[in-house]
Amino acid sequence: MAMKSLCFVLLSVLVAYYVYKPLPDNMEEKWKIMLIDATFRSLGHLGNLAEMFGVKHYMDVMMLLTYAEHTEPTSDDHVTVTDTLFSDVPVRLYIPKGKSNALKRAIIYIHGGGWCVGSAAMKPYDHLSKQSAHTLNAVIVSINYRLAPKYHFPNQFDDVYNAAKFFLQEKVLEKYSVDPNRIAASGDSAGGNLAAALAQMLLHDPEVKVKLKIQVLVYPVLQGLDLNTPSYKENAYMPLLSRTLMVRFWSEYYTTDRSLFEAMMSNTHISSQDAHLYKYVNWSTLLPGDLKKNHVYKIPDNQNTAFVKKYPGLLDVRASPLLAEDEKLAGLPLAYVITCMYDVLRDDGFMYVSRLRKAGVHVVHEHYDNTFHGVLLMNSGPFPLSLADRMVDKYLNWLDTNL
Structure with missing residues (x-):
């Protein structure tokens, strides 16, 4: 009996040691976050x-979590949910019920997951889309793009672009009773990356007559040139999205070749030959002083051009929207950008906010100084976070007011 008790105590200590993780003092519900x-x-x-x-x-x-969270398209009293294809791209469509002669708003939603995992059918995304459709009386088009490592850049962007372009046709909008002047693109993490790139490309596409009114970028990943920004350094071991995992996502977006991952981990994947592009991601000029702290800005000194030649997507604005020239940003739709303090991607969001404002784009920047990457969708599951509910409420209230 004594031996069993001792084993139980030792096992409990080991589990507690594994689960426990030092977190910033101002984080809420720490034990839930640790679990x-x-x-x-x-x-x-x-x-x-x-x-x-x-x-x-x-x-x-990693996709096992996506499978575990999978939900079938299930309609309820307020929203009709169906899986369909837009230009051969799978989308999950949410249409609010109720008879009304008024045209509806619409949101093109793009899920996160580092371009490698995730799905519009995951419970958190399905729940958010249903909630958005019902609360806003809006049609939600949630896109299921192809994923790495089976498919690499630009397949993910192409899927999103083709599905969005299909939806934005006047005859399609008319079919779903959507007001062409009240359409938003929204996405989180890698979905925020794709939403930002989508907004840029649609703006300058002469074939697209219907333009976005709003872009919503939730803790977006926006550049793959400098993976040693202050937020990458400070938050390298924060919950859910470590620096190593984010770099792995970046490298898998382009290739399964591990040498690119190793180069990106050491921030030597971009050559000095392309140093002129760093002005677009220069955190020393784009971040507020309280985020720069004592960090020293340095452009990587690297003569190896092999990676950029082999994977030109590394310098493609569709992969890194922060690389867009100032004149290409002018005219972009109203932006709502969410960033989190304890997130490796924090500085990407701040830099884009700075550049958009400089280009004359109206930006509303919602910064949460007490949380981490991925929190918006943690209002369901075994350990729901109350902050997630508050974030979703703000997100929906803002859209209701501005869309």
Whole structure:
């Protein structure tokens, strides 16, 4: 009996040691966050082991969470949900019920997941889309784009662009009773990246007559040139999105070649030959002083041009919207940008806000100084966070007022 008790105590201590993670003092509901993070870390460890022994690719293991969270299209009293195709791209469509002669608003939503995992059918995304459709009386088009490592850039962007372009046709909007003057593109994380790139490309596409009214970028990833910004350094081990995982997402977006991952980890994937592009992502001029702190800005000194030649997408504005020239940003729609203090992508959002404002774009910047990447969708599941509910309420209230 004593031995069983001792084993139980030791096991409890080991579990507590694994789960416990020092977090900033101002984070809410710390134990919930630790449990969420421990679950995510465990999946990552399993992925590393599976890849090490040649059983499965790391991202295939990470996709287990996507499968576990899968939901079938289920309508309710307020919203009709169907899976369909827009220009051969799978989308999940949410149409509010109720008879009305008034035209509806619409949101093109793009899920996150580092271009490698995730789905419009995951419970958190499905819940957000239903809530958005009902609350805003809006048609929601949630896009399921192809994922890495099976498909690399620009396939993800192409899917999003083709689906959005299809939806923005006047005859399609008329079919779904959508007001062509009240359409938004929204996305989180990698979805925010794709939403920003979508807004830029649609603005300058002469074939698209219907333009976006709003772009919503939720803790977006916006540049892959400098992976040593202050937020990448300070938040390298924060919950859910570590620097290593974000760099892995970036490298998988382009290739399964591990040498690119290693180069990106050391921030030596861009050559000095392309140093002129760093002016667009120069955090020393684009971040507020309180985020720069004592960090020293330095353009990487690297003579290796092999990666850019092999993977030109590294310098493509569709992959890194922050690389857009100032004149290409002018005229973009009203932007609502959400950033989180304890997020490796924090500085991407801040830099884009600075550049958009400089280009004359109206931006509303909602910065949360007490939370981490991915929190918006944590208002469901076994460990729901109250902050997530408040963030969603603000997000929907803002859209209701401005869309």
